[in-house]
Structure formats: C-alpha cells, structure tokens
Amino acid sequence: MLFLAALFGFMTWTLYGALVVTPPAHVLGETARIIYFHVPVAWVAVLAFTMSLWNSVVVLRRHSYEADMKAEVSARMGLWFCVLATISGAFFAKSAWNMYWNWDPRQVSITVLLLVYMAYFGLRSATPDFDRRIRLAAVYAILAFAVMPFLVFVIPRVYMSLHPDTIINADGQGKLLDDKMRLVFWCAAAGYSFLYLKLYNLSVRVERIARRKEGWDV
Amino acid sequence: MPARLLMDFISGAWAVMKKDILEEYRARYAFNTTLLFCVTCLVMVSYSLGGAVTDPMLQSAMLWVILFFSAMTGLSRAFIKEEDKGTMNTLRLCCRADHVFYGKTAMNFLMMSSVIVIVAPLFIILLNVNMRHVGYFALTTALATVGLSAVSALLSAIVAQARARGMLFPVLAFPALMPVFLTAVRATGMSLAEAAPWTGGGELVFLAAYAVAATVGGGFLFEYVFSEQ
Numbered sequence A: 001m002l003f004l005a006a007l008f009g010f011m012t013w014t015l016y017g018a019l020v021v022t023p024p025a026h027v028l029g030e031t032a033r034i035i036y037f038h039v040p041v042a043w044v045a046v047l048a049f050t051m052s053l054w055n056s057v058v059v060l061r062r063h064s065y066e067a068d069m070k071a072e073v074s075a076r077m078g079l080w081f082c083v084l085a086t087i088s089g090a091f092f093a094k095s096a097w098n099m100y101w102n103w104d105p106r107q108v109s110i111t112v113l114l115l116v117y118m119a120y121f122g123l124r125s126a127t128p129d130f131d132r133r134i135r136l137a138a139v140y141a142i143l144a145f146a147v148m149p150f151l152v153f154v155i156p157r158v159y160m161s162l163h164p165d166t167i168i169n170a171d172g173q174g175k176l177l178d179d180k181m182r183l184v185f186w187c188a189a190a191g192y193s194f195l196y197l198k199l200y201n202l203s204v205r206v207e208r209i210a211r212r213k214e215g216w217d218v
Numbered sequence B: 001m002p003a004r005l006l007m008d009f010i011s012g013a014w015a016v017m018k019k020d021i022l023e024e025y026r027a028r029y030a031f032n033t034t035l036l037f038c039v040t041c042l043v044m045v046s047y048s049l050g051g052a053v054t055d056p057m058l059q060s061a062m063l064w065v066i067l068f069f070s071a072m073t074g075l076s077r078a079f080i081k082e083e084d085k086g087t088m089n090t091l092r093l094c095c096r097a098d099h100v101f102y103g104k105t106a107m108n109f110l111m112m113s114s115v116i117v118i119v120a121p122l123f124i125i126l127l128n129v130n131m132r133h134v135g136y137f138a139l140t141t142a143l144a145t146v147g148l149s150a151v152s153a154l155l156s157a158i159v160a161q162a163r164a165r166g167m168l169f170p171v172l173a174f175p176a177l178m179p180v181f182l183t184a185v186r187a188t189g190m191s192l193a194e195a196a197p198w199t200g201g202g203e204l205v206f207l208a209a210y211a212v213a214a215t216v217g218g219g220f221l222f223e224y225v226f227s228e229q
Helices: A002-021 A030-062 A065-097 A105-125 A130-158 A179-214 B002-027 B029-049 B056-074 B077-085 B088-094 B097-126 B134-159 B165-192 B202-226
Strands: none
Touching: A002 A030, A002 A179, A030 A065, A030 A130, A030 A179, A065 A105, A065 A130, A065 A179, A105 A130, A105 B165, A130 B134, A130 B165, A130 B202, B002 B029, B002 B097, B029 B056, B029 B097, B056 B097, B056 B134, B056 B165, B077 B088, B077 B097, B077 B134, B097 B134, B097 B202, B134 B165, B134 B202, B165 B202
16 A cells, blocks of 8 residues: 555656656657656556566466466556557657658557557467467467567668657667656656556456466466 | 487478478469469459559569468468368377478478469569569568568467467467568568669568578477477
8 A cells, every 4th residue: 555655656746747847858849748658658568578478488488377377467468558658659649740640660560569469369369278378378479579679679770760769869878858857757667667566466466366266276 | 410410300390391292282272272362462453553653662562462461371271281180199299399390381481482483473574563683582582481481380380279260370470470571571672673772781681580580489489389288
C-alpha cells in the first residue's frame, strides 16, 4: 500500500513536471511534451518483452509452468504498453505531421511488433496441449524478440523517417534536452518502470489463481 | 575429427532433403501449387495494370508480395505433411533435429529458388520490367530466400503441432519475415533503377545478416520444437 501511495505521488509529480515545469523542446515546441509519456511507455514495452524473452528461455531450459505464466503475463503487458505507445505516437503525428498515420518507418515497425505479439497469443490459443503450448510459445517468443532489434533499431535508421528522435536525440545522449527536461524525462521513465513492476506482480498473482483453477501446476 | 562431424552433418541433412526431393518429384504437390499460385497472381497483376508504366519500387513490391504469399502456400507444407501422414515420429526416431532442420531449410530454398527462376523472367516480360542490375537482383533474391526458407521451416514445425494450421502459418510468418520482406523490396527496386545499387550495399548486408541469424538461430530453436519432451 505504501509503495502504491509513493508511486502515485511520484507519478503525479512527474506529470506536473512534464506539463508545467519543463520548457518547450528545441524545434518541436509544446508537442514534444509527449516524450514524457510516449518514450517511457515504449521503453516499458521493450522491458516487458525482454522479461518475456528471459522467462521463455527458462521455459525451454527447465520446462517450467511458472516461467511460462510469467512470460505470457509479460508479453500481454508489453502488448498493452505497445498499444499505448502506438496511440500516443499517432496523436503526436496528428499534431506534428497533420495526420494520425502516414506509414513512417517507426509506425511500420511498431505495427509489425504488435502483430508479432498478437501472433504469439494466436499460437497459444491454437495449441490446446499444455506441454506443447509452453514449448512452442517459448520458441516463438524468442523468435519474436530476435526480430525486435531489426524493427526498433535497424528499419527506422535505414528508411527515411520523420520521427523526432533525430531532432531531440541527435547526439544519441539527449543532450539537446535541458536539465529540467532530462530530470523529468528520467523520472517518468523510472515511474513507468515501477508502475510496470507493480502491475506485473498483480497480474502474475491473478494469472496464478486462474491457472490453478484450470488445473495447471503453478 | 571436425571434418568427420561436418561430413556426418552434411550426409544427415542431405538424407532428409533427398527424401523430400523424391517425394516432391513423385507428387509435385508443393512445387506445382507454389508455381501456379505465383504465375496466376503475376498474370492477374499484369492484366489489371493493362500495360501501364509503373515505378521500379512498385514493380518490386508487387513481385515480393506475390513471392511472399506463394511461399506461404508452399513452404508451410514442410512439416505439416509429416504430421498429416504420421511420419513425424519416424523422423524423430531416425534423424537428429539439426539434420532435419537444415535438410528442410535446404529443400525450402531449392523449391523457392526453382519457382523464382521461372517467375522472374515472366515478371520481366509481363510487367515490362527493365532489369538493369541482374547480379544485384540475383544476390538479393538468393539472400532473401535463405532467410525465408529457414524461418518458414521453423514456423512450419511449430504450426504442424497446432490447430488451424493453414491460417496460423501466415499470421506467425508475416511479422517474423517483415524485415526481410521490406529490405528485399527496397533492394529489388534498386536493381531495377538506373543508379548503380552496389555503392551503398546496406540492404545486402542486412539480408545476409538476417539469413545467418535465421539459419543459425533457427537451428538452435528447432531442437525444442522437434523434441516431444
């Protein structure tokens, strides 16, 4: 309870900092305030997919139902955070480029990433046998994660993109952000990461109860 | 000793591939289906365009959409046919997982390459394509086909153990193959354009990296898909 209260206070302060304390960004102006939401959310999606990968590796090594449950929960949360990143990105696109969707390489990448993890859940639901399901899903999760660097890091750099990463983060270290902006940004990243951890713990507990009811040994 | 291991590996993979070649030679099911699908799509696209002059990038995109979906119809059979005929367990008993994976990947590569060898000239004739850099095009298709074959072999083995296989295969394959698809479209477009495509070379490096990652990584992961424990 104390953790939740502290997290709520911290997130509220971050929101205040993002909307009131920080100045408008270099070139992009007020629209750039979305980085305090969009970038941490995208970061959390990557974090969740990494957790899913780690648990999938554990599934293949130890054939653990517990790890499979954690991999599934993480992938589901990653998918939701990815949806939030897509929607927030589309709002930015509307204000910056005057259209919600223009198939910018970043938008292509995130769409394919969404499809990869939707396919992961499609595979899970198409495999009724428990033991087969956890094995096949783990292999696909690893394959999906192996594709992610191509989508997130390579394609946006090979194709011409309007994504403002090249303006705000031209030096790769965010030095074009001023001190206040950087402080609020890193606080937002930390806040969303803790929020993810809290939600992850709750989801694992709920999933454990649901699986025990279905007869899984978790 | 390593030479003997390599020979063992090659002969094991070749045995699996030879079985598939013989099977395909007798039935000609997958090859005929894939080729007919490709030719039908190509004719439809050409007819719909009615001789209109199209941009090299658009021509390249059309070619790869046709090749991609024909691969979805043909390559998905690699393991589904083994499950349908009940020979999957025989393969498990007789062969090592890596021999099966690389044998099937090589067979997929052979089948897709044969289809492309027939379809590419048709593509040039029917869509009135000016192929300016044949070597670049050949290298692009070869590298893209290696990645496509390896990922399809792995996914076919996954899908063979699930329900709704026909629908599931493209759903799983599309996002996993998207990087190679986008890059192949771009590289093929460059081989049709006037400017020399060799100067940058990023696309070919990307396709080669994907092919190596898919072939090596697929080999590791396949063991877990193939084994029943």
